[in-house]
Amino acid sequence: MNVKGKAHIFGDNVDTDVIIPARYLNTSDEKELAAHCMEDADASFVKSVEKGDIIVAKDNFGCGSSREHAPIAIRACGVSLVIANTFARIFYRNAINIGLPILECPEAVAGIRAGDVVSCDLSEGTITNETTGKTYRAQPFPPFIQAIISAGGLMNSLKK
Amino acid sequence: MKPMTMTQKILAAHAGLPYVEAGQLIEAELDLALANDITAPVAIKELQKIDGRVKHKDKVALVMDHFTPNKDIKSACQVKCTREFARQEEIEHFFDVGNMGIEHALLPEQGLVGAGDCVIGADSHTCTYGALGAFSTGVGSTDLAAAMATGKAWFKVPAAIRFELNGALPHYVTGKDLILHIIGLIGVDGALYKSMEFTGDGVKSLSIDDRFTVCNMAIEAGAKNGIFPVDETALAYMKNRFHREIKIYEPDPDAEYERTVTIDLSKLKPTVAFPHLPENTRTEWEEIAIQQVVIGSCTNGRISDLRQAAEILKSKKVKDGVRCIVIPATQEVYLQALKEGLLEIFIRAGAIVSTPTCGPCLGGHMGILADGERCVSTTNRNFLGRMGHITSEIYLASPYTAAASAVTGKLTTAEVLQ
Ligand code: SF4
Numbered sequence: 001m002n003v004k005g006k007a008h009i010f011g012d013n014v015d016t017d018v019i020i021p022a023r024y025l026n027t028s029d030e031k032e033l034a035a036h037c038m039e040d041a042d043a044s045f046v047k048s049v050e051k052g053d054i055i056v057a058k059d060n061f062g063c064g065s066s067r068e069h070a071p072i073a074i075r076a077c078g079v080s081l082v083i084a085n086t087f088a089r090i091f092y093r094n095a096i097n098i099g100l101p102i103l104e105c106p107e108a109v110a111g112i113r114a115g116d117v118v119s120c121d122l123s124e125g126t127i128t129n130e131t132t133g134k135t136y137r138a139q140p141f142p143p144f145i146q147a148i149i150s151a152g153g154l155m156n157s158l159k160k
Numbered sequence: 161m162k163p164m165t166m167t168q169k170i171l172a173a174h175a176g177l178p179y180v181e182a183g184q185l186i187e188a189e190l191d192l193a194l195a196n197d198i199t200a201p202v203a204i205k206e207l208q209k210i211d212g213r214v215k216h217k218d219k220v221a222l223v224m225d226h227f228t229p230n231k232d233i234k235s236a237c238q239v240k241c242t243r244e245f246a247r248q249e250e251i252e253h254f255f256d257v258g259n260m261g262i263e264h265a266l267l268p269e270q271g272l273v274g275a276g277d278c279v280i281g282a283d284s285h286t287c288t289y290g291a292l293g294a295f296s297t298g299v300g301s302t303d304l305a306a307a308m309a310t311g312k313a314w315f316k317v318p319a320a321i322r323f324e325l326n327g328a329l330p331h332y333v334t335g336k337d338l339i340l341h342i343i344g345l346i347g348v349d350g351a352l353y354k355s356m357e358f359t360g361d362g363v364k365s366l367s368i369d370d371r372f373t374v375c376n377m378a379i380e381a382g383a384k385n386g387i388f389p390v391d392e393t394a395l396a397y398m399k400n401r402f403h404r405e406i407k408i409y410e411p412d413p414d415a416e417y418e419r420t421v422t423i424d425l426s427k428l429k430p431t432v433a434f435p436h437l438p439e440n441t442r443t444e445w446e447e448i449a450i451q452q453v454v455i456g457s458c459t460n461g462r463i464s465d466l467r468q469a470a471e472i473l474k475s476k477k478v479k480d481g482v483r484c485i486v487i488p489a490t491q492e493v494y495l496q497a498l499k500e501g502l503l504e505i506f507i508r509a510g511a512i513v514s515t516p517t518c519g520p521c522l523g524g525h526m527g528i529l530a531d532g533e534r535c536v537s538t539t540n541r542n543f544l545g546r547m548g549h550i551t552s553e554i555y556l557a558s559p560y561t562a563a564a565s566a567v568t569g570k571l572t573t574a575e576v577l578q
Binding site for chain 1: 185198199201202205206207209210212226227231232234235238281282283284286298299300301302303305306309310314348349352353379382384437522523524541543544545546550
């Protein structure tokens with residue numbers, strides 16, 4: 001699976017409260033959640049994000065609460081991939097379980113600037129910064145996780 | 161056989177394996193799966209997508225605590241959906257207004273979790289039950305949906321960090337100060353993906369409520385779980401509450417730990433996490449004027465927390481211009497505080513006492529902050545905008561420090577006040 005889009009840059013410890021503030025958690029409607037994605041970190045994000053875009057962040061992305069609303073909001077606003085140095089563990093599980101692609105790759109994080117066009121071959125784990133021409137390699141998922149993702153998420157993998 | 165940590169032993173037992181090692185992917189049988197009024201609706205939707213049913217009706221707990229009593233129409237509809245689901249699926253442990261409390265105070269109190277258990281919850285602070293010697297960890301709603309359908313969950317077996325505790329805490333220094341100290345030391349991702357295993361002769365000096373507070377905030381260091389050995393204090397708490405078999409797991413003497421952090425409890429001071437991360441801990445500060453104090457939550461809404469707050473507020477007044485909000489974590493805590501006269505102390509001091517709810521902890525309701533306001537709170541997260549406006553500030557502290565700050569109107573430790 002390939003994805004491509006422009007990069008939006010965030011820093012360390014982007015927590016689930018800024019990804020989707022609790023004041024909007026009285027719904028689980030994806031469109032409503034998407035409308036407030038990243039609101040407390042960068043209020044202009046939802047206006048500028050386009051389908052296919054990529055979030056690039058530093059350490060411990062998605063720390064804080066277990067709200068699945070966070071990866072859901074990110075996916076629902078069109079983001080095709082999140083690249084970070086590291087992810088908080090519940091966010092990591094949730095993203096896999098709902099089928100939001102995420103990759104840990106500090107080299108790519110260091111080499112991507114805001115607005116760069118980035119493409120990625122998810123099954124290989126190769127990330128290319130089309131703007132600079134540089135390519136990076138992320139650790140692909142273990143087979144167990146790949147099975148969940150290729151089934152289209154955890155619930156679909158149970159169905160079979 | 162390779163040596164294992166306490167967490168690894170519990171996971172091996174629940175995966176039906178003789179041993180497991182860090183990094184291994186396993187599927188484990190669960191003793192309990194938890195969701196709340198925010199995460200349950202998403203899990204229910206996921207379950208219904210595959211026409212799934214709840215496999216073990218006695219191993220699911222649904223607790224309506226975040227936006228309850230319902231703060232608006234949307235949250236009322238979320239609880240209604242969960243209530244109907246619980247009825248239809250005949251969920252045994254459904255807690256609604258009248259018997260609900262904040263989930264992580266409620267489940268241990270009701271005896272639904274105990275030593276040796278393997279528990280997941282669609283709430284990040286599910287790690288709290290490690291205080292009783294259980295493996296428990298937070299997951300998302302889809303994990304929870306899968307757990308409801310199958311009674312199982314997948315895990316990557318965590319490596320561990322050992323925290324060797326020595327000595328005893330001084331007066332006015334609590335489990336909250338200990339865990340804030342640790343997070344300040346190792347950082348908000350200092351234990352990422354790992355277990356925090358507490359050990360050492362200092363453990364016996366910690367009350368069970370202190371241990372709940374410590375394990376509650378393991379997630380704030382990024383950990384998968386926090387866990388204490390099962391000793392007399394833990395057994396005494398579980399007696400007459402927990403009716404399943406108590407299973408005590410001890411780490412092998414030569415179990416591998418990524419590192420050991422030694423802490424002399426007697427050297428700790430009242431510790432406060434400054435905005436906007438739990439790792440921004442300090443023991444000294446210049447004058448910081450505050451407008452609100454919150455005493456409650458799954459971190460510090462238990463009876464000993466209220467006793468500590470009352471010890472400070474007795475015959476004192478909340479400073480003019482400060483709103484002090486006390487929230488007993490469960491109905492049982494509420495009733496106990498009533499019997500002990502604590503509620504009267506709070507009300508006479510000019511604080512308010514609310515029914516159990518998460519309320520302001522997550523910026524839900526019952527005390528949202530305006531722009532620029534500062535709050536000293538016994539909760540567990542001080543992220544940007546967590547309790548209201550994004551320019552508001554949260555200072556995480558113990559009940560002693562929170563109560564003392566309510567009296568002076570500025571961030572103050574109990575020692576200074578007395
Ligand atoms: S009290 Fe706060 S941290 Fe605890 S479960 Fe409720 S919202 Fe979460």
